[in-house]
Amino acid sequence: MKDKEELMVEKETARIEAFSDGVFAIAMTLLVLELRVPELGEAVVPSVLAAKLMAQWPVYIAFVISFFSIFIMWVNHHKLFKQIYRRNTGIMFANGLILFLVCCVSYPSSLLAGFYDTDSQQLVISIYTGMFVLVNLSYNLLWFLACRDRKLLRPGLTEAAILGIRNNYLYGLPTYIAAFILSFYFPVSALLICVLLWIYWAISSKKVLINR
Template sequence: MEKETARIEAFSDGVFAIAITLLVLELRVPEVVGAEGPGVVAGKLMAQWPTYIAFAISFFSIFIMWVNHHKLFKQIYRRNTEIMFANGLILFLVCCVSYPSSLLAQFYDTDSQQLVISIYTGTFVLVNLSYNLLWFLACRDRTLLRPGLSEAAILGIRNNYLYGLPTYVAAFGLSFYFPVSALLICILLWIYWAISSKKVEMRGNSEGEINKTY
């Protein structure tokens, strides 16, 4: 069966590339008044540590989102209007990541830490929901999926997305009381999925290996 999603994937790759590039705009050269020495400049650079952390976290989160988006569309061969709009929702949220990242960089080391981390973790609850929605819509009409993809593989991918949802919701709830711990949960999830991610191998009509999904 001919794959119909090439344009969707190409457009999506472009959006992911732009979103991940926008993150670097948060890295700003510190203002220097006069001929300040290296010690002063180093101090100002060190003072921007929340910005560096927010940039690194957001870069790798978007990258992992792209990896899983790519793997998901390895299993989706055809598209309909619902698939296109669900994919559009994912891309919208990808573009939104730069804003909570900016908030995290600017207000992490302030009294507003809890608020910005709640916004940040809440964003990824929505991201996870959008991936669940895309796969749900794809599975509802099995003719949209890759030929030979087994029922066990389909359910395995679905379950991996669903397993991530309560963890993100828990992190969001925890952010109101222990914001740093909530942010750490998100980071650990991304590290885990990045390390354990595996390709879905097609083995005729037999069960394939299921990747850990975002």
Template sequence: MEKETGRIEGFSDAVFAIAITLLVLDLHVPEKNSIRNGSDFLIFLKNQWPVFLAFILSFFSIFIMWVNHHKIFKQIYSRNSGITFANGLILFLVSAVSYPTSLLAQYFDGEASSVVVAIYTGIFVLINLSYNLLWYLASKNKELLRPGITDQAIRNIHNNYLYGLPIYLIALLFSFWIPAISLILILGLWIFWAVSSGKIEMHLKTVKKDLV
């Protein structure tokens, strides 16, 4: 079966690359006349910690989204309008991550922290929903998937994305109460998807060998 998603994957890679590059625009060097010595520079860096935090969080979030996007399209061999538009929704939301990142960088250490963390977490809730939608539309017609993929593998991938949704919703609730907890939960989801997606890929390779 010939893979028909090459153009979708190529275009998606470009959007992910641009989205992750835009994050660096929030990193600024100090004005030359504002720094007189090394102590001034260290104070400037210390005051910039929300900017670095927002950059690191968003960079690795987008990176892990790209890794999972790549892995999900290793299982999708054919496309239809639903898959194309669901993928477009993912790219739209990924390209918008830079805006809440800028809000987080500027306002996280102020009185508006709960609101900006809620906006930041909210966009990841939407991204998670869009990934679930993409896999649902692809997996409901097994003819669109990689030949030989098992029903168990389909369920594993579905559960992998579905499990993240309640965690993001909990993080969204915590953003109005303890914003820092929300960011810790997002960090925890990096680890979850990094580990779980690796386990799923190993399982798929094992099943594929057994079928040969």
């Protein structure tokens, strides 16, 4: 059973987590606004409707990868705050930066949906991959500030666990940067790297609960 002190520490981040969950939920909901019903007029022929729906495939791809990228960001955010028990000004502003970037994801997603199958493909993918370089930096910043004062962390969290969480996020940074650079030359490959990284975060997020 948790002692009284631990329960009091948990309450210190409860409002941050509740507010953050709301922002993540809104950001994920906004993505669905890109899914629009085709305009066909009064005469709706099934074959024409099917063709119109299939022509929107970039929109579907952008929606799926963006939804799950934000979902994975939320999972990792939730698990990080299982280890962060206290707050200070730095933690609140670093968390605010994460939430700002979460809200921004819908815009490059819209660009990706609207211009993926055009001559501007390289540009929109560069913007998209660049966004997630910033997202990765924001998570690294949050954990760096939390670790700088160990009193902010869960009591009993070991040094090995702290380093494991740090490395889990830090190792992704050069890969995201590489994907961003690659996007100027091989944009589709760069986007694929981002998708593979999200799969990695989904699998490796359990490391955030080391010694839980």
